[in-house]
Amino acid sequence: MDDHKLKVVLLFGGRSGEHEVSLNSAHSIYKAIDRNRYNVETIGISKQGQWFWGVLPEELIKNGFPKPDEAIQVTLVIDPTNPHFISLDGHSLPNQGTFDIIFPVLHGPYGEDGTLQGLLEMANAPYVGSGVLGSSLGMDKDRMKAVFLEKHLPLARYVTLLRSEVLGSMETCLNRIEETIGYPCFVKPANLGSSVGISKAHHREELLDALKTASVFDRKLVIEETIIGREIELSVLGNDTPMASVPGEILPAEEFYTYEAKYSDIGSSLLIPAVLDESVVKKLQVMAVEAFQAVEANGLSRVDFFVTAENEIILNEINTLPGFTEISMYPKMWEATGIPYKELIDRLISLGLERFQDKQNCKISLG
Structure with a gap:
């Protein structure tokens, strides 16, 4: 293992209904990540919540998860002075299971809702993406909307x-x-x-x-x-000074953008960049950043809007861990803005380390 490379653990799968989407997202990242800069280890989480070291997303997509006795099951050691993974059966892990940062690619509950982030915070482990608060607010549509209203962002009834x-x-x-x-x-x-x-x-x-x-x-x-309007999305990237991408438009094949339309080829199409007046684009970008900051997101988010025929903008929701599949809007919109996929991964890792270091500078007691 090259000591000069950052040790990244790609964490994917999970217990949610978006398990398969997570595998596809992780597969794309695993293929694209710069091996000259990172040593990558993988941990797949089964639908039962078991953590397996070294399993590859592509193999899991094809063959499913192994039985517990056929793979190395691991757990995270909650030691803020030395966060690391250990195997449950005594197997040795590369570099004693230590890492520089975790890259979670878990969509939905138990991955995107603040629960995983809380576990990583307890371990004092650096990770990519939003923290506990940003993740939980981004997942809960009711509390998300309450925060948006407090910031006077326009919402549907x-x-x-x-x-x-x-x-x-x-x-x-x-x-x-x-x-x-x-x-x-x-x-x-x-x-x-x-x-x-x-x-x-x-x-x-x-x-x-x-x-x-x-x-x-x-x-x-x-x-x-129901808002009658075009479905417009923007990607946001950053921590304290986030920026928004060009907008993209969803042209759903069905009456609304269903789960199947997002992750299978049933005729829905994406238009990037969306054809909008420049003044509307600027308003959307400002509003996307405001939504990102309202929930205290970090790293990455996709912000979804409706734009009516009269160019009225209605904020729909924020997604703090959007899909990274080959047809996902988040990376596609950044690519159209000028940040290629591989560079986007680099930036997200850097932002995760930046956020971690910033938190290390905070005292939690007077001692």
Whole structure:
């Protein structure tokens, strides 16, 4: 192992419904990362939550995860003076399991929602991306919107309901949604990404089904009015002084940008850069950075908007760990802005180390 190279652990998979997307994102990063600068180790997390050292995303995509007795299962040692990995069966790991930074590529719950970030913070481990607060706010659509409203960012009308309310008093909930939001409307689990569990309701029967569907995935549901407009996204990169990319436009093949449309070839297309008035582009870029800063994101985020025929801008949401697949918008928009994929990976690693060093400069006690 070359001592002058940074030791990067690529962490992927996970327990969420976006497990397969994570494998594809990790595969793209693994292929593109600069081996002249980094020594790369891999850890794949199974759908059961087991951590396996040395498994490769491409092999997992093809063959699935190995059985626990067929691979090296590891865990992170929570030692702020020496964070490292150890194998559960005594196998030796390269460089005693130490690393310079972890690059998490886990989308959805238990990877993008602050839980993993909390684990890494407890271990005092450097990592790429947002911290606990930015990740948790970015995942929770209800709390995200509350923060956006506090910053006076324009949002669609929405209602938040708890699953207990929906299941305990469905009629009351239906009436409230019809009175305050109307049809058509979107029903979303508050804490899932990639359109998982999201439905569009055009009437009461569809709304009833949509609420039941979303309730399977989360205890908190967000119901939003439908905005008639173009689906525009921007990538944001940075820490304290973030910058926004050129915008891209989603042209969904279906009525909205479903999970299948994002990650399979069913006819949806991407237009990068989006054709917009320059004044609208500048407003979008400013607003994307404001949204990034509002949730205290770090490293990377994709910010999604609607732009109406009258050029009114409506902020939809922020995604603090967007996909890195070959058809993902985040890297494509930076490529169109002038930052190639390999350089983007370099910058994200540098930003993670920068954030870690900045935090080391903070005292947590008077001693």
